[in-house]
Amino acid sequence: MAIPYYHVDAFTGELFAGNPAGVCILSAFLADSVMRKIAAENRHSETAFVVPRADGDFDLRWFTPVVEDDLCGHATLASAYVLALRKHDVWPVRFHTCSGILTVARGEDSRDGFEMDFPARPPQACETPADLLPALGLKAAPVMKSRDYLVVVDRAEQVRSLSPDFAALAKVDVGIGGTIVTGPGEGDVDYVCRLFAPSVGINEDPATGSIHCTLAPYWAGRLGKNTLRAQQLSARGGHMQCTIDGDRVKIAGRARLYLHGTLEL
Secondary structure, eight states, rough: EEEEEEEEOOOOOOTTTTEEEEEEEOOSSSHHHHHHHHHHHHHHHEEEEEEOOSSSSSEEEEEEEEEEEEEOHHHHHHHOOOOOOHHOOOEEEEEEEEEEEEEEEOOOOOTTEEEEEOOOOEEEEEOOOHHHHHHHSSSSOOOOSSEEEEOSSOHHHHTTTTOOHHHHHHTOOTTTTTEEEEEEOOOTEEEEEEEEGGGGGGGSSSSTTTTTHHHHHHHHHTOSSEEEEEOOOSSSEEEEEEEEETTEEEEEEEEEEEEEEEOOO
C-alpha cells in the first residue's frame, strides 16, 4: 500500500521552525494500531490521517507517538495546507473529528495562511496536583484546568526560562492533555506560552493550536480584547493570532512544506 505523506512545519512561515506534523492522505482509515505505529515511526508530536468523504468534506484523526488525540491544531493546519497543495478548491474545508466539525478557511493575504475555527475551552478553577508545580520548577502560581492544566506566571521570561523535570511531570495525572504555562507577552505579543505533555509522548510541543482554545478565552477576559497575538516560546517557536467568536476560537497561522513522499506499507 502506497500512502501519500507530507511533512509540514505549522505555525511558521519559515522552514525548520514551528511544529512539524505528518499528514497521511488515505482512502479509508487504517487499523488504530497501524496509525499509532506510523505516528511513532514519524516521531512528530502529531500525525494527521485525512480521509475524503462522499459529501466533499473530510474525516480527520490525530495520533501522538503514544495515544490518539482528541484535538490538535497544528496538524489540522498542516492538513488544510496539504489539501491546498493538492488543489482542493472548496473553502472553507470541513473536517469531521471526535471534537465535532472543524472548519479551516484560506487566508486572504497569503497562500500559506489559514484560519481554523475551534471550540472554546475556557479554564476552570481546580485542585492543583501536589507534584505539578515542583515538576515545572515553580514554587507557586495560579493553576486552572480545561483539557490541559493551565499555569499562569507573571512574566514572559519565567515562561521562557522553564526547565521542567519531564520524568516527574509524566507522573502527574493530566489525562489525555498536558500542562500549559503562560504569561504576559512583550511588544506586540499579547501572551506567551509553552506546552509540556510527556505522558502522551511529547516532552515539549514546539507550536500548539489546541491550547489556544483555553488560552484565548483566558487572556481575552484578562486583557479585555477579542483578538490576540500569541507566541510559543519553544526552541523552534511559533506564532498565532486568535479571535474569540462566541463559544468558538479562530486560530490563524501559516505553514510550510518540508517533505512530500510515500509511505510504503
